[in-house]
Amino acid sequence: MIRAVLCAQYYAGLKRTDHSCPYKNGTGENLWASWEGTSSFEDLARSASDAWYSESEDYNFYSEDFQPEKQNFSQMVWQSSQEFGFGLARNGNWTAGCALYSPSGNVNGAFLENVFSAYVPVQPPRTTHDINLIIKTASLRNMFKTQNSKQNPPIDNKPPVVITQHKVVSLEYEITSISSSHQVDIRKLLYQLVAIANRVENISHLVEENREAIDALTATVTELDDELDQAIDQINHLNSMNQLWKQNFQIVNRTFTVLKNSGCLGSIVFHPFNVLHKLVPKTS
Secondary structure, eight states, X not given: OHHHHHHHHHHHHHTSOOSOOTTOTTOEEEEEEEOOTXXXXXXXXXXXXXXXXXXXXXXXXXXXXXXXXXXHHHHHTOTTOOEEEEEEEEETTEEEEEEEEESOOOOTTOSTTXXXXXXXXXXXXXXXXXXXXXXXXXXXXXXXXXXXXXXOOOBTTBXXXXXXXXXXXXXXXXXXXXHHHHHHHHXXXXXXXXXXXXXXXXXXXXXXXXXXHHHHHHHHHHXXXXXXXXXXXHHHHHHHHHHHHHHHHHHHHHHHHHHHXXXXXXXXXXXXXXXXXXXXXXXX
């Protein structure tokens, strides 16, 4: 892309790389700068590429999330980007490097389908359809080799099967696509497992952090439970005392009734509790 060279010249004029180039036209952009004014453009281009690709170290290939500190690497290897341009421009000893990618990469939710590690093996096909494709491809390869070495005579008056290299390549491409699809599915599952493991770990940390508070609340609840039992015992005791006083009142009331009926209330001065004391025997 000529736009990559225009952007490099633009940043060289500014002597800064701030992603403000007006010539990008919506493409993805990687920037690099150097003060090595004596180096060749070839060496500078290699240094820029190495710097961007070095971000792959510790890159999480099982995450769907955008990783800002790794964005140059993820854009550099973005599978869906079909066009690429690179430009260098020098201003004194200061050199600006700019790479443009179209369509732009680093799209949220599409990292698992576009960023692959050279160290993550492609998973083997797992469905019956995939296995049949492999067998069919192997058979076609053998038939293709045999056909190239000698022409087979017709069998049962049927014309020989014409196998072309195009058919073999098409099937191999289909198998590669299926394998890549399996790899993406497995990486998505691994990403989900990692997310679940992180949530479990966070919950464990919360439980540990609040364990003292939980223990203190448990002790408080136990103390309140004991106090509640004591309060219930006191209420039962007060109810028993109330029954006793009720019985005593009934005895005093009957005593006054007897005295009143006997006609003694008018000539005898007495204290009701003294009478009660005489009528009710003491209890030990």
